[in-house]
Amino acid sequence: MQTSRSSGSYVSHLECSRTGERVEHDRVHGLSASGAPLLVRYDLNRMKADLDRDLICSRTADMWMWRAFLPLDAETQPVSLGETMTPLIPAGGGIMIKDEGRLPTGSFKARGMAVAVSMARHFGKTELAVPTAGNAGAAAAAYGAAAGMNVNVFTPEDTPKVTVQEIVLHGADVYQVPGLIDTCGKIVRAITATETGWHDLSTLAEPYRLEGKKTMGLELAFQFGWSLPDVIYYPTGGGTGFIGMWKAFQELRHLGWIDGKLPRMVSVQTHGCNPIKLAFENGQDDVEEPFSPVTTVVPGVRVPKPLGGRLIIEVLRASEGHACAVSDDEVMRAQAQIAAQQGINLCPEGAACLAAHALDVAAGKTGPEETAIIFNTATGFKWPMPDVKPSAASRALVERYMGQIGR
Amino acid sequence: MQTSRSSGSYVSHLECSRTGERVEHDRVHGLSASGAPLLVRYDLNRMKADLDRDLICSRTADMWMWRAFLPLDAETQPVSLGETMTPLIPAGGGIMIKDEGRLPTGSFKARGMAVAVSMARHFGKTELAVPTAGNAGAAAAAYGAAAGMNVNVFTPEDTPKVTVQEIVLHGADVYQVPGLIDTCGKIVRAITATETGWHDLSTLAEPYRLEGKKTMGLELAFQFGWSLPDVIYYPTGGGTGFIGMWKAFQELRHLGWIDGKLPRMVSVQTHGCNPIKLAFENGQDDVEEPFSPVTTVVPGVRVPKPLGGRLIIEVLRASEGHACAVSDDEVMRAQAQIAAQQGINLCPEGAACLAAHALDVAAGKTGPEETAIIFNTATGFKWPMPDVKPSAASRALVERYMGQIGR
Numbered sequence: 001m002q003t004s005r006s007s008g009s010y011v012s013h014l015e016c017s018r019t020g021e022r023v024e025h026d027r028v029h030g031l032s033a034s035g036a037p038l039l040v041r042y043d044l045n046r047m048k049a050d051l052d053r054d055l056i057c058s059r060t061a062d063m064w065m066w067r068a069f070l071p072l073d074a075e076t077q078p079v080s081l082g083e084t085m086t087p088l089i090p091a092g093g094g095i096m097i098k099d100e101g102r103l104p105t106g107s108f109k110a111r112g113m114a115v116a117v118s119m120a121r122h123f124g125k126t127e128l129a130v131p132t133a134g135n136a137g138a139a140a141a142a143y144g145a146a147a148g149m150n151v152n153v154f155t156p157e158d159t160p161k162v163t164v165q166e167i168v169l170h171g172a173d174v175y176q177v178p179g180l181i182d183t184c185g186k187i188v189r190a191i192t193a194t195e196t197g198w199h200d201l202s203t204l205a206e207p208y209r210l211e212g213k214k215t216m217g218l219e220l221a222f223q224f225g226w227s228l229p230d231v232i233y234y235p236t237g238g239g240t241g242f243i244g245m246w247k248a249f250q251e252l253r254h255l256g257w258i259d260g261k262l263p264r265m266v267s268v269q270t271h272g273c274n275p276i277k278l279a280f281e282n283g284q285d286d287v288e289e290p291f292s293p294v295t296t297v298v299p300g301v302r303v304p305k306p307l308g309g310r311l312i313i314e315v316l317r318a319s320e321g322h323a324c325a326v327s328d329d330e331v332m333r334a335q336a337q338i339a340a341q342q343g344i345n346l347c348p349e350g351a352a353c354l355a356a357h358a359l360d361v362a363a364g365k366t367g368p369e370e371t372a373i374i375f376n377t378a379t380g381f382k383w384p385m386p387d388v389k390p391s392a393a394s395r396a397l398v399e400r401y402m403g404q405i406g407r
Numbered sequence: 408m409q410t411s412r413s414s415g416s417y418v419s420h421l422e423c424s425r426t427g428e429r430v431e432h433d434r435v436h437g438l439s440a441s442g443a444p445l446l447v448r449y450d451l452n453r454m455k456a457d458l459d460r461d462l463i464c465s466r467t468a469d470m471w472m473w474r475a476f477l478p479l480d481a482e483t484q485p486v487s488l489g490e491t492m493t494p495l496i497p498a499g500g501g502i503m504i505k506d507e508g509r510l511p512t513g514s515f516k517a518r519g520m521a522v523a524v525s526m527a528r529h530f531g532k533t534e535l536a537v538p539t540a541g542n543a544g545a546a547a548a549a550y551g552a553a554a555g556m557n558v559n560v561f562t563p564e565d566t567p568k569v570t571v572q573e574i575v576l577h578g579a580d581v582y583q584v585p586g587l588i589d590t591c592g593k594i595v596r597a598i599t600a601t602e603t604g605w606h607d608l609s610t611l612a613e614p615y616r617l618e619g620k621k622t623m624g625l626e627l628a629f630q631f632g633w634s635l636p637d638v639i640y641y642p643t644g645g646g647t648g649f650i651g652m653w654k655a656f657q658e659l660r661h662l663g664w665i666d667g668k669l670p671r672m673v674s675v676q677t678h679g680c681n682p683i684k685l686a687f688e689n690g691q692d693d694v695e696e697p698f699s700p701v702t703t704v705v706p707g708v709r710v711p712k713p714l715g716g717r718l719i720i721e722v723l724r725a726s727e728g729h730a731c732a733v734s735d736d737e738v739m740r741a742q743a744q745i746a747a748q749q750g751i752n753l754c755p756e757g758a759a760c761l762a763a764h765a766l767d768v769a770a771g772k773t774g775p776e777e778t779a780i781i782f783n784t785a786t787g788f789k790w791p792m793p794d795v796k797p798s799a800a801s802r803a804l805v806e807r808y809m810g811q812i813g814r
Contacts, residue, residue, distance in 0.1 A: 058465075084467070087490075162788065165794060165795050175805050190812055385575075402585070407590060407725060
């Protein structure tokens with residue numbers, strides 16, 4: 001068995017999420033032989049013997065405090081842009097907003113890309129390709145720039161302008177695709193199969209973005225003093241973070257660092273693209289058909305058939321969670337309301353979670369006294385804000401005082 | 408003497424920055440009787456006796472770990488939106504970027520407003536007014552919303568659209584003024600003198616924004632293990648953070664928490680508005696005339712006559728620092744270059760500091776081996792990015808593969 005003694009990490013092997021087949025972790029892999037995501041497995045017993053939780057907690061509060069839970073070996077320098085621990089902002093009624101907009105490139109995608117790009121560099125890759133609804137492409141572009149790699153980003157034609165501009169700002173080549181992220185993904189798979197050396201960074205089609213996203217779960221455990229909150233609302237496009245957090249909780253439980261009940265995991269989508277909700281409520285084990293037609297404007301949930309559908313549904317069942325869908329109107333109202341009433345600028349995906357929580361409390365699915373984590377997966381600045389016209393009253397007041405101050 | 412035993416903070420009094428006159432801190436003040444900024448003074452001897460540096464360092468890494476250095480008494484609940492410690496990102500050649508874009512509302516203004524709005528609420532204020540080049544208004548709007556206050560923001564007509572939208576999003580009333588921030592400031596002073604109860608949040612015209620900004624200096628000392636870096640590049644509009652950091656260093660030195668040489672403080676402006684550089688290099692003690700005409704497009708330095716000019720120049724002299732000016736072209740080039748080469752999305756004010764550092768290294772004013780802090784005062788998302796058109800090559804590649812995947 002390949003142990004971390006030789007690799008310098010605690011990784012023992014990669015494992016097919018469908019068949020359990022083991023593969024070595026010392027080379028590049030995409031999906032497993034059966035076409036399923038590969039999961040990184042660690043020598044948890046040795047971690048349990050080696051790791052000192054208090055020592056880890058005393059480190060600088062960023063993603064790399066969890067280095068022992070990550071696949072980078074001791075010689076692999078992380079590609080880092082300052083992945084600080086994200087805050088929990090109390091927002092009334094048991095709600096805590098986990099604000100992932102504070103990360104590099106303004107989104108949670110930084111976590112996965114920091115690890116995936118570090119590993120790609122470790123394996124000698126120099127040219128990356130990624131399909132994206134926007135934020136993953138921006139993060140790939142930034143981390144690729146930091147690593148001195150070429151990055152090719154495939155994104156739907158209707159991706160928000162700010163994100164496309166951001167991708168180009170970071171020096172990546174952007175390819176606008178007529179279609180959704182699944183079409184982008186097919187193009188990336190076709191290209192990486194033919195163009196020499198392009199490395200496919202599609203989420204769950206390589207094993208390391210999931211590991212980066214896992215740190216969301218590790219942080220939550222730390223921030224709650226190793227006793228987890230009641231329920232987690234997470235916007236589910238590809239679902240990598242959803243799967244990753246649950247993986248983190250299992251690993252922490254094996255180490256004995258947490259005990260008690262784990263949170264109920266709530267997958268949040270919109271009516272205009274809710275394949276997970278449909279599959280879960282129909283008792284299916286995976287998303288069988290792509291959701292169609294996709295009508296939601298919320299970019300992060302425009303994923304008609306997530307590659308990790310089976311894993312997402314497993315987490316919903318194991319955590320006794322559920323799937324929730326809201327309307328785009330409910331998203332926009334929640335976003336406007338919390339900005340005006342509490343000063344918090346959520347992305348639409350975060351606002352969807354807030355709206356879902358309100359529906360669940362009204363329906364009795366979530367208790368009003370329960371501690372509920374709302375994942376705000378990106379900064380509100382990446383989403384167009386309404387245009388502004390000064391009111392007549394404001395213009396009149398300015399005019400009056402301009403006279404008074406002698407201008 | 409009013410001590411912290413009665414107030415629950417370590418504040419002893421407020422002091423006129425020009426005459427040294429003492430005033431009590433248990434009521435609302437604007438400028439001193441002589442028209443100068445009031446500085447908050449603490450009972451540093453009692454702090455030295457009471458405070459345990461290691462205990463403070465073990466707290467959650469955010470602004471409130473420094474609560475003993477802030478004016479809030481024990482009963483005053485901070486108005487908080489998650490003011491996490493901002494990261495230092497290594498950017499090659501001794502450069503560390505202090506990324507203040509990670510704070511609420513995406514800028515360093517959150518620090519000052521968190522404290523000023525908390526104190527305004529403590530004093531029973533419910534209606535705020537602030538002149539701003541943009542970011543301070545956005546922060547005032549957000550913290551005002553969080554505190555349940557009405558906020559009136561006076562901003563130049565040419566303030567970047569994203570920031571004006573953000574101010575409105577947070578429910579504030581925005582007043583667009585023909586002129587620069589000094590005209591906005593005059594209107595706010597005229598209004599707060601007449602409209603009953605509006606509280607003037609102009610920087611340095613109230614004593615508490617400076618205290619919030621001071622936490623930048625406290626964080627740096629902590630992050631560098633109580634041995635400060637060689638030189639700090641800071642974009643100087645109003646200069647509150649520049650003055651605040653120096654104040655922090657003095658307080659820390661009094662406590663014996665730092666020793667050795669303090670950093671050289673470099674004030675960075677652009678050729679299109681550099682009143683501090685002109686006054687400092689002419690040997691003046693203050694900015695005497697407003698800089699005119701203001702032609703720079705960098706919003707944060709469009710301050711023709713900062714209220715704290717005297718204090719900024721004192722810091723330049725005391726720290727053996729200097730003032731630097733760069734062109735708008737140099738700013739834009741630095742911004743594009745670091746984004747494409749290192750994956751870091753700076754605001755123009757941060758890019759100005761990076762450009763100034765490069766000029767100083769070339770001129771031998773800063774050693775290439777010296778540790779230099781570049782303050783990135785806001786996220787790059789608040790500044791318009793160049794428009795993007797997909798290249799012909801990218802369109803051709805997408806078309807080719809669309810055929811191949813059967814779409």
